[in-house]
Amino acid sequence: MNNSFDEQMKRLKEEYNRMPDQTTPDRIWAHVKQEKGKRRIRFSWLGAAAGTVAAASIAGLLAVSQFNLPFNDGDKGSEQAPYDERENEERENTEEEVPDENVPEESETDPQETRESQKDISYMNEGMEETAVFKLLDEPGFSFTTYIPEYFEAEVTEDKEIQLYAAFTEDQEPTESPVWTIQEFSAEDEPLEEKITEIQEEYEAEGYELVQEEHDENLLFGNYAATFEDTGNAYLSVILLENNGTVIKWEQNGPPEMADGLAAREQVVMEEWEWE
Structure with a gap:
């Protein structure tokens, strides 16, 4: 599943490289890997099915990524600053600590009281x-x-x-x-x-x-x-x-x-x- 996912990502990156540049492919790719990590955390209980869902949705993510990522300063085609992988890791660690809004918290109410x-x-x-x-x-x-x-x-x-x-x-x-x-x-x-x-x-x-x-x-x-x-x-x-x-x-x-x-x-x- 991971090899198939990475191959799809590689092809999507190549296709994106042929699109008009409004931000750098490396920056988009790093963002995709970050989203992949977030999906792995959120859908871990789905197992392998989660990777399939995530891979299918990444194409849409690339298509709209230019609206979701900040633009870099400078003209189109100018040299961009390298993406800081450490910053990405710190951001992922921070996001892992944020409770998922879609996961209900355990009720403090005694279930016997609700029968x-x-x-x-x-x-x-x-x-x-x-x-x-x-x-x-x-x-x-x-x-x-x-x-x-x-x-x-x-x-x-x-x-x-x-x-x-x-x-x-x-x-x-x-x-x-x-x-x-x-x-x-x-x-x-x-x-x-x-x-x-x-x-x-x-x-x-x-x-x-x-x-x-x-x-x-x-x-x-x-x-x-x-x-x-x-x-x-x-x-x-x-x-x-x-x-x-x-x-x-x-x-x-x-x-x-x-x-x-x-x-x-x-x-x-x-x-x-x-x-x-």
Whole structure:
């Protein structure tokens, strides 16, 4: 790409030399090289494509260069002072330090503050695509936000546990018991590995048996997941997440008749999960 670019520049310079002189070819050539450098800086993220764009536009640059470059003193054809390459390098260094107006600055606003209070989200439920309204779950004191179904009710207990009661429609009464509970712990006080051992012992003491578990290398969401079954064939699942010194426990324990609907909506919660 560079060889092709330089060959085009050489031919353009030769063509320019045959044009009526209003400024020196050396000065124009130096200006072209300067513009080439500026384009390399501005379009570095485009890779090789940038060189092609720049080469195609240089012909136009040469045609109008006499209007963009200052004229030298003296008559046409008179000897001109040599172009100072050091001055060119200093100018390029100065231009590199000037922020590009076309590149947006990083916003200082916390992205969590700009999340919509509710939005329509499509998801798959029993092989069919459905679209429903989901509302933002953003509880003070917790290190995450996500979206939950519009008709779910959320309560925060004194123990800093988010309890979510399910309802799939406006007319449906929320469940009497929470279908999801979310707790947050300090990883310093309760490291992830200790939390895994703790929940296994906790649920086994309540009569549950561990039937499946996965660690983060096999998970698309979370760092640990386990499913427990009680003597009545009821299932309960737990997901543990770790981020920046925080461990979150998300327990999923809904009525069997709502299992498919809850599983579909859990996918939305996972996809919309963002850490603060």
